Amino acid sequence: MDYTIVLTAAAGQGVETVETLVSKAFKEDGFFVFSDKEYMSRVRGGINSTTIRVSSKENKGYKQFADFLFLFTKQAINHSKNRIFKNTAIFGEEDFATDEYKSQFYPISFLKVSKDLGNVVFANTVAFGFISAMFQISTDIAHKAITEHFKNPEIAQKNIIACNEGYKLFKENAYKNITLEVEKIKKGNYALLSGSQAVAFGALSANAKFLSFYPMSPSTDVAIFLAHQMDKFDIVVEQFEDEIAAVNAAIGAWFGGVRSFVTTSGGGYALMEEGVSLAAMSETPLVIHLAQRPAPATGLPTRTSQSDLNLVLYSSHGDFPRAIFSPINLEDAFFIVQKAFDIADKYQCVSYILTDQFFMSMMYNVDTSHLKFIEPKSYIIQTFNDYKRYELTSSGVSKRGVPGFGDGIIVANGNEHDEYGDITEDEDLTKLMLEKRMKKLNGIKDEAIAPIYIGPEKYKNLIVCYGSLYETTKEAYEQIDNSDTGLLVYSQLYPLNDKGFEYLSKAQNIIFVEQNFSSQFAQLIFREYGIKANKLINKYTGREFFVEELKKLLQDSLEGK
């Protein structure tokens, strides 16, 4: 079973309620559910859509064509035109129908029914009841989803009534002819999580105890979620006056021995660059979560992109080591975030976690038995008399003490310094200290995560992608003739694990898929290995590639079109 539902509405209509309720109920009833949304940067008006994919196996790709399209406003049909194919059943108020789609349109009065219930906002819950009925979900499960979502019992009760109206609408009308072949997924330890929650839980699991941030879409959900956990876990979430303060606060917390991080987007990160260079020079660990969106400047605040790789790769003044990660799915985010903390702590360097709006908004059943937990190591030592914060060592890593733990005096410095941390302009020492810092890159590279390879042992073509494009690209790849084609997926973008070089050098035709204009990762591969991409597939409209769309592009590319 594999159905795609698209809900299209105006901002402020509350369609996210349907998404939440439907996802909860589907999960509870034993379906695999994946959802994501695209939305405008406005609080009211405009048209947004949510895609919910319900399957009997772990389908995590972003599908274009809807089996069922629900319209909540007249303009919605035009907005979601590209989601309609010949088998799409379209539901909406009678006057939403257009001549073009008349034959596949099912008039339904969500709005009228909700008005009768006293408030148009109930349209969402009516739709939820309708969808639940369609998928033969018991009313018990549907009601449970409602009571969990609406904490206020009175409001919950009203929504239960609205939900029941939805069931009635389905059963009493012509739609009941739509009988679905309902098949559930094998029971597992599933948790319904979003991308922002996966990043947040990864950080909590890594023993992060301090998050400083300034709000910026699409990164803020991580902070919102963790702020709500302050009463349950040892974490301080503080909204600072600007990104400059936020990044410096994160550095201050690490200096004090507390694992901390910032969550931001490209523009916010641009302001943090100065602080990043302080972390680098003072060898204070730092972890940055950057959820990408189209830029420059304000760009498209609520859209998706992979165009900040170059930003984090080349940002900040001076030469210094860094590690860049980009989780490929939610399970991976748990692990990657912990890894980013471990690398930052161990090598006293800057670690980046690159996600994007599509990744942040993504939600699906995560099989918790697949979640990896790294035991957070403490790299902090108890200091002693005559402690040298920047002792020269063969690995470049000096033992890190923190103020107040031990008898040593800690002097950290953003100026070039001697082993004790005092300012120096000595020529020999300047050279030694820079070399010491850069040496750490060797250790970071030795621990770099190898890319995943999927495909035959011998291949002519190799498709390369990274981060959030993984699931969609994998699904597209599985649907094309791939007997002579492999797929290489990176979750660590810098430094590179050279296992990837072996795969790249075996291919005759390398195709990079990226959500940016200039194929930034392909450029990095060329810089590192001198290997040039043969074909580039890019999307830079702020919208994520669909499986069907990418399948066609890959096919064309492989056929030399």
Place this chain on the structure above:
Amino acid sequence: MSTLNEFEPKRPHSFDVSWCPGCGNFPLREALALAFKKLDLKPTDIAIVSGIGQAAKIVHYINTHGFHTLHGRAIPIATALKVANPQLVVIAEGGDGDMYSEGGNHFLHGIRRNSDITVIIHNNQIYGLTKGQGSPTTMIGQHTTTQPFGVFEEPLNAIALAITLNASFVARGYVGNKEHTADLIVQAIKHKGFSIVELFQPCVSFNKINTYQWYSEHTYIMQNHDPKDKMLALQKSFEDDPLPLGVFYVNEKNAFEENLLAYKIDKTPLYKRDTQVDKIKRFISDNF
């Protein structure tokens, strides 16, 4: 002859002090060490986070923990350090350019956040390290390297600004009076909350107007001032010749750390707390 004693650093490069002979930073450092002694603090009890400038170099010339950071950024770093380990005495230090210009936003919001740190502003009314440009507190009409025809911008009145923001503790001193300065620092450190101590200190090389003699002639120590009286404090802060010294305003309120749920019950410093992986696993399986 230095009287720093245990606060005299003994590291190889800490002897090479780059302040000019006669610099106001010397008596300021003496007063700071004296305050630490009065409070019976050990060097390892204290962490000074400094910005950039001649003032900010203090972390190399005094024996405490130190973090010499970026221009203007000492306050957010010090704030988070205090959260990581509330048992430390945390001081943020910098000059007038550092704290009021580059770090102006952090100064404003630091006051609002009210972290239990002491902020010491070395105010010499000029840029020293970069050799004599006008600062936010340079007086109108003063000729500088970059304002050769005279400064026309209104000088920043940080004392008045802090009082209007309901700052927790606002004081001003003049380093020519070591005992009084040390006493202000003692009170500031003891005070729970964001404690501002602005200290006048002459720059002997680049500010030929605001000299030791000028400060002696143009300042006075407030007597019988009630620092709980906000309107009186504000009135005092607008006096500009002579300039009042002392504690202008004290406003007892919860410090930032006290507002944090992480410290409501458990007082163990965050840096000593372990991961909560088991709790996380349970939380996910129960709620998601």
